[in-house]
Amino acid sequence: xxxxxxxxxxxxxxxxxxxxxxxxxxxxxxxxxxxxxxxxxxxxxxxxxxxxxxxxxxxxxxxxxxxxxxxxxxxxxxxxxxxxxxxxxxxxxxxxxxxxxxxxxxxxxxxxxxxxxxxxxxxxxxxxxxxxxxxxxxxxxxxxxxxxxxxxxxxxxxxxxxxxxxxxxxxxxxxxxxxxxxxxxxxxxxxxxxxxxxxxxxxxxxxxxxxxxxxxxxxxxxxxxxxxxxxxxxxxxxxxxxxxxxxxxxxxxxxxxxxxxxxxxxxxxxxxxxxxxxxxxxxxxxxxxxxxxxxxxxxxxxxxxxxxxxxxxxxxxxxxxxxxxxxxxxxxxxxxxxxxxxxxxxxxxxxxxxxxxxxxxxxxxxxxxxxxxxxxxxxxxxxxxxxxxxxxxxxxxxxxxxxxxxxxxxxxxxxxxxxxxxxxxxxxxxxxxxxxxxxxxxxxxxxxxxxxxxx
Amino acid sequence: xxxxxxxxxxxxxxxxxxxxxxxxxxxxxxxxxxxxxxxxxxxxxxxxxxxxxxxxxxxxxxxxxxxxxxxxxxxxxxxxxxxxxxxxxxxxxxxxxxxxxxxxxxxxxxxxxxxxxxxxxxxxxxxxxxxxxxxxxxxxxxxxxxxxxxxxxxxxxxxxxxxxxxxxxxxxxxxxxxxxxxxxxxxxxxxxxxxxxxxxxxxxxxxxxxxxxxxxxxxxxxxxxxxxxxxxxxxxxxxxxxxxxxxxxxxxxxxxxxxxxxxxxxxxxxxxxxxxxxxxxxxxxxxxxxxxxxxxxxxxx
Numbered sequence: 001x002x003x004x005x006x007x008x009x010x011x012x013x014x015x016x017x018x019x020x021x022x023x024x025x026x027x028x029x030x031x032x033x034x035x036x037x038x039x040x041x042x043x044x045x046x047x048x049x050x051x052x053x054x055x056x057x058x059x060x061x062x063x064x065x066x067x068x069x070x071x072x073x074x075x076x077x078x079x080x081x082x083x084x085x086x087x088x089x090x091x092x093x094x095x096x097x098x099x100x101x102x103x104x105x106x107x108x109x110x111x112x113x114x115x116x117x118x119x120x121x122x123x124x125x126x127x128x129x130x131x132x133x134x135x136x137x138x139x140x141x142x143x144x145x146x147x148x149x150x151x152x153x154x155x156x157x158x159x160x161x162x163x164x165x166x167x168x169x170x171x172x173x174x175x176x177x178x179x180x181x182x183x184x185x186x187x188x189x190x191x192x193x194x195x196x197x198x199x200x201x202x203x204x205x206x207x208x209x210x211x212x213x214x215x216x217x218x219x220x221x222x223x224x225x226x227x228x229x230x231x232x233x234x235x236x237x238x239x240x241x242x243x244x245x246x247x248x249x250x251x252x253x254x255x256x257x258x259x260x261x262x263x264x265x266x267x268x269x270x271x272x273x274x275x276x277x278x279x280x281x282x283x284x285x286x287x288x289x290x291x292x293x294x295x296x297x298x299x300x301x302x303x304x305x306x307x308x309x310x311x312x313x314x315x316x317x318x319x320x321x322x323x324x325x326x327x328x329x330x331x332x333x334x335x336x337x338x339x340x341x342x343x344x345x346x347x348x349x350x351x352x353x354x355x356x357x358x359x360x361x362x363x364x365x366x367x368x369x370x371x372x373x374x375x376x377x378x379x380x381x382x383x384x385x386x387x388x389x390x391x392x393x394x395x396x397x398x399x400x401x402x403x404x405x406x407x408x409x410x411x412x413x414x415x416x417x418x419x420x421x422x423x424x425x426x427x428x429x430x431x432x433x434x435x436x437x438x439x440x441x442x443x444x445x446x447x448x449x450x451x452x453x454x455x
Numbered sequence: 456x457x458x459x460x461x462x463x464x465x466x467x468x469x470x471x472x473x474x475x476x477x478x479x480x481x482x483x484x485x486x487x488x489x490x491x492x493x494x495x496x497x498x499x500x501x502x503x504x505x506x507x508x509x510x511x512x513x514x515x516x517x518x519x520x521x522x523x524x525x526x527x528x529x530x531x532x533x534x535x536x537x538x539x540x541x542x543x544x545x546x547x548x549x550x551x552x553x554x555x556x557x558x559x560x561x562x563x564x565x566x567x568x569x570x571x572x573x574x575x576x577x578x579x580x581x582x583x584x585x586x587x588x589x590x591x592x593x594x595x596x597x598x599x600x601x602x603x604x605x606x607x608x609x610x611x612x613x614x615x616x617x618x619x620x621x622x623x624x625x626x627x628x629x630x631x632x633x634x635x636x637x638x639x640x641x642x643x644x645x646x647x648x649x650x651x652x653x654x655x656x657x658x659x660x661x662x663x664x665x666x667x668x669x670x671x672x673x674x675x676x677x678x679x680x681x682x683x684x685x686x687x688x689x690x691x692x693x694x695x696x697x698x699x700x701x702x703x704x705x706x707x708x709x710x711x712x713x714x715x716x717x718x719x720x721x722x723x724x725x726x727x728x729x730x731x732x733x734x735x736x737x738x739x740x741x742x743x744x745x746x747x748x749x750x751x752x753x754x755x756x
Contacts (some may be wrong), residue, residue, distance in 0.1 A: 098700075100722075101720065102720045105720060105723060106500075108500055109500060126722075130499050130723065131502070173456060214592060214601075214607065215592070225698055225699055278591075280591060280609075280612045280698070281591045281592040281593075282592055282593060283590060283593060284698075306607040396630065411722060413721055413722075414722070417701060420698075420703070421704075421705055421706070423705070424614070424703065424704045424705050425705055426706070428609075428612075428613065428614050429614060429705070437525070447614065
């Protein structure tokens, strides 16, 4: 009896699978057919004029849930709607960061979702190759003007010469230091490290162990799940004379010279040799710094907001990242805004989306954004504001803007994971550092090869 | 046409059944079957066309299985380990606790509830609480070790211990369910067998091996099938207990379902993810059939 039931079940399943597989793509849910990119954008600008007076066009804007950004965007939307009575912007910011990409992905086959979406610049290549976002129309966003007026790191938004997204604000990395801990360790809190050597030396001096040899205070924990992998790629490698990728981004060059290995060893050295901390202790990144358990910490300007709300009494300062061999560098990144296929499928909505995107990328929008979120304006005119540069906290980040570099990621999470795994293999399993770097390079090179093979 | 009372009752029964049936067909079966279809396609979520590529996804998985240190390879081996470690310990512990609970009269209800509470708690909440207990340096367990003068442990941060640490939580979380089912099984065994055995002079071990265990066979089969499926589908705990939910450190805790999630919703390779799901489905099906066949023995007294 049981036997027969199983046979029946399996046969049924196999049969249905066959039937489903055999029938055409109709089985996969389809959304209204999106029109091709270029044609749409031309039509869109014309349709803007056509939009009948009195008729209100609704567009949907999505970003992930982060209080400061929501407040800033709500203000921008209110200003925009006042200037453009014919457009209503629905602001969806309910989705938590962890689920943001899932929600977007799920919304597409369902035919709903944003017209304008905020995305991490590192996701852009995937979103573009999937055809989810469309190129920005050149008449509304002239490439030359964008290149001249925006921070150089925004170049990462150009793909094959076309601009796909544009940010309101950008972030850079800098070195946070805890003034109280420095003082307790006999260091001068007004004299934070300016070079790598000084960082090493001060971090060692600042580290405090208890009787059993456990960390009480960590001098400088290297947090790979935080920003340290960026520090390695765009800062350490360059300081040791090795550029991270080839100019066309087809080759990973982390181990292309002795300089690459030296940079890698420098990164590892803090935990393995100098023993200035272990970032996985004390609740993980970046809580060790917020809890006053670490002297030095590399992080982005966005952390200022977290510290202000979670650890308002922390007595800390921020300086530019330490230099080495006379090279200054920092990693720049940004959340950027793109226009989706959904908007592009309707000329009137596309025109409204373009207007909205133009509005939220003005220097004025950037100036408002920096006040609310602590992120730097993407427009250079706003970023070189003397008042901003003189700010005791934001100044260090703003100073990094002219030399900040952002990485072009084919698959940001896998690229990062490769470095995290290589680092863990060395510090947790005692694997050979050089071998692990080679393996990480191999892994990321395979990602790049796969990406470029389809182009 | 006039319906007899009986016919009408049957019709009503079907009407009520139809509600849940429609739900199952639309929400469970249809997407399940769709996964078979998607597994033969190069379907990225953002594109709605998804060209037919035959067995390419399966071939990719096959190649990844033999790649040193690939996440998918680690996922299959880890999943196997979760099952091989988790199921036997779960059943042994569950039976032990059930037999002890069965032999106490006082406060049995309280203990039963105490063992069952973790099972009704959300696994995500369980994961967070255990994360704090396991936390290096600041966690309760490490503080205890420290107080006893023992070296602190990495637990979920150590590639060697992470899988076991998570398995322990999984066992702890669903032990209550196993205990309750075993208790029900134990209470089904008629007292006369035990009395007869005692009169014949059987020892405690003999009674356990010759009477209790054989008569619990259907319960053991049921539980081992259920628990095996549970461990094969391991996801929540790993997603919430490994660093950034990636199944680390060094892929030491990742599972097949977690890889399905990462491929599908992290890298948008829905076809590859669907193919992994289909493989997992086949593995579950085979193991279940095998267990039902091999473990099922009819015991008659």
